[in-house]
Amino acid sequence: MPECDQCGREETLPFRCTYCGGNYCVEHRLPENHNCSYRPKVPPPYLTTYGNEQPLEKPSVERKQFSLKKLVALSAIVIIVGAILWSAYPALVQFNQSPSATPSPSMVPPVPSTTPSHTTSPSPDTTPSEVSHEELVDYALSLINSDRQSYGLQTVTLSSVDSGQRHAENMLKGGFLSHWDTNGYKPYMRYTLANGKGAVSENAAWSYDSGGLDPANAIEQLEHDMMYDDASSDWGHRDNILNAFHNKVNIGIAYDRNNMYFVEDFEDDYISWSTLSLSSQVIMQGTILKSGELISQVAIYFDKSLEITL
DSSP, X not given: OOBOTTTOOBOSSOEEOTTTOOEEOSTTOSGGGTTOSSSOSSOOGGGSOOTTOOXXXXXXXXXXXXXXXXXXXXXXOOOEEEEXXXXXXXXXXOOSOOTTSOOOSSSSOOOOSSOOOOOOOOOTTOOGGGSOHHHXXXXXXXXXXXXXXXXXXXXXXXXXXXXXXXXXXXXHHHTOOOSSOTTOOOHHHHHHHTTOOSEEEEEEEEEEOTTOOOHHHHHHHHHHHHHHSOGGGTTHHHHHHTOTTOOEEEEEEEEOSSEEEEEEEEEEOOEEEEEEEESSSEEEEEEESSTTOOEEEEEOOOOOSOOOOO
């Protein structure tokens, strides 16, 4: 059984840190709770004013406003539900192995010796200006599912949550690449504020072409690099794409003539919630979406690292 890299406690479903790649228990899941060596030690520079310089303005896109009380309550609830029927677990992790191969104890197989090429693409005579945002999102989803299917994993469906799109727009507006945004929000904060009710794991990528980029080609290259050229990130992006427990993804795409920002917010969303609130106590009532599945673990977090105000 896997152990927490921080305290050694055995965990049936350990949490993987998207920054350092370690496995941790509920108590040590957050980067600040296991002294993660890869998380930013100080707020990103775009959040700081130097000399007479002014901090970047917040994006002008209108968003729904929340009261402080409601916002803190929403941000306080980050729920990670492992709704997995153990008898069905082997079906989730059937990788393309020969009958004589020894199954890997990891959920994610090693990098293949050859790099498969993506076969799904917009029509060759389609110019960048003629490709709609919806078509680009569908194209990105097809690339993600092509990579998952090549390892025998179930496909993910497109989520209605827009946390990925919000972050892509924010990074294009500010000209930076980070899991933090210009409000200081982390991925799960953005996901919760966008009405996400499950767990989220984020991939974020950026592409630049001085001669003018083709958005579809840029998305294909970024997905390819996260899958097959990710050694500098300890294969964390690939591991996220190939996580067997993800069942949804919300995709963010924002670009101009030279820059493409691409966000994949993978979700573990297995519960249809009828009640999910916080007052003096946390109240959760809901229905498991797939018959026969069981709740293995529920974790609730309150993040005290940042005072949230609007």
